[in-house]
Structures are given as C-alpha cells and as structure tokens.
Amino acid sequence: MSYVDAIEALADPTRRQIIDRLRGGGLPVGAIAEGMAVSRPAVSQHLRVLSDAGLLTVTPLGNKRLYAIAPDGVDDLRAYLDGLWDDALAAFARAADAQAKGKTHD
Amino acid sequence: MSYVDAIEALADPTRRQIIDRLRGGGLPVGAIAEGMAVSRPAVSQHLRVLSDAGLLTVTPLGNKRLYAIAPDGVDDLRAYLDGLWDDALAAFARAADAQAKGKTHD
DNA sequence: ACTTACCGTAAGCCTTAGCTTACGATTTGT
DNA sequence: ACAAATCGTAAGCTAAGGCTTACGGTAAGT
Structure with a gap:
C-alpha cells in the first residue's frame, strides 16, 4: 500500500512546497533549498521522506x-x-434513490 | 485551497479507516466507532476534522x-x-528529450 | 416527567515529527 | 595534495496532534 506513504508525505506543507518546486523539472538539493524558510538539512530530510514514499x-x-x-x-x-x-x-446515488422511493410523500 | 485540508485530514490512519467504513454509505457515529480501536469521542473528533476538510x-x-x-x-x-x-x-518527457539530444553517444 | 440513548466538547497527557546546529563523506577544482 | 563545494546524518529541542476520561446537551421511549 504505497499510497499511504505518499499521502502521509504530502500532508506536510514544506514537502508540498518542495514538490511544487520540482514541477518544472529535476533540481539539486541546493537549488531546492534556496529561498525556502527552512535549512538545507531540513530539506534533505524531507527529500528522504518523499523518496521513500516513491514520489521522487x-x-x-x-x-x-x-x-x-x-x-x-x-x-x-x-x-x-x-x-x-x-x-x-x-x-450517494443509492442514498438519493432510497430517499426518493421510501419518503416521497409519506 | 481546500485540497490542503483534505490531504492533511487523510494523512491520519484512523481517519482513513473511518472513510473506508463510509464507502458503503452513510453511518451514525456509534456504528462507525463500533469495533474500532479508539474511543467514540476520538471518532467524533476525527469526524469533525473530516467534515471541516469538506470530505464528509x-x-x-x-x-x-x-x-x-x-x-x-x-x-x-x-x-x-x-x-x-x-x-x-x-x-519527465522534457528530461528524456534533453537526454536523447545532448548525450546520445558523447 | 423521568430515564435512557446518542453525540459533541473540554482538559490533560503523551507520543510523534519537524527544525536547527554540528559533523562526516564524497566530489570537483587548482 | 589541498581546498572548496555539495549533501547526508546524528543529536537534541520543541510544538503539534491524537487519545482518554469526564461532563453537558438534545432527542426518544415509557
């Protein structure tokens, strides 16, 4: 169940920021960390999590x-x-159907 | 940006379990909490988070x-x-293309 | 009216996880 | 060979969030 790791990885705002920076293409760590609020080691740790999740x-x-x-x-x-x-x-469709059949005018 | 709340809500395993229980249709709180490892108030709190995220x-x-x-x-x-x-x-396509053009046999 | 059932909320504890600083390893340049 | 650059990792601190127990509030049943 790899989607579990993926969704838990993407739950962090800093990691989503990293993902956004990579939308245009691959980048080295220094370029990713440049201009971000957190330190470069922090970015490295996040990259590790994203890689383990299969997202990078x-x-x-x-x-x-x-x-x-x-x-x-x-x-x-x-x-x-x-x-x-x-x-x-x-x-949703089933619920709407049951609603229409059972409670039309009663 | 509602998807942010949604992804952060789904990051929790207990909340994903709740979502799975609702796949077959709507349920009251007691039925959801029944058989789960955590208490009913805990389920209530999770339902609150999922609702606020627009998922329920x-x-x-x-x-x-x-x-x-x-x-x-x-x-x-x-x-x-x-x-x-x-x-x-x-x-990915751009990277593969650049790879093919620039480094074919050099 | 009284009791029971269903549910949300508050307070508090405790684990998880993200951040920083410091350090080590590998590669490139001179 | 030496120096600089790039990056990963370890240790430690701190804040966030999930869980429990206890309580209050509303609806249904008798």
Missing part, C-alpha cells in the same frame, strides 16, 4: 544529486482517490 | 447524526493530483 527519483550527478517527481508514485495516490471517488458516488 | 456531510437524523462521504471534497484532491501528475509527466 534521485539521480547522482557528479557532485550533486538531482531530485525529480516520480509520476508512478503520484499515480498510486490517484488510483486510491479514484476508487474512493467511485464508492462515494455510488453510495 | 452531516445529516442530523432524529437522535443520531448520519455521516457520509462528500464526493465534492474528494474531487478537489483529485484535481490537485491530476495537475501534479500532468506536470510530472511533462517534466
């Missing part, structure tokens, strides 16, 4: 390490929400 | 209160993930 890929590039969003990890979470969405709609 | 609807039904999943709230989160997914794929 790491590419050692000489001296630096390039972090980029992993589409597969995002997709796992999408699948979970799609299933939840389907069930919610079905339950 | 509340329907006072005489003595009880019926909680059900709100499809709209789930959809907000889906929209956020869809956008993230799109950006991630586009960035």
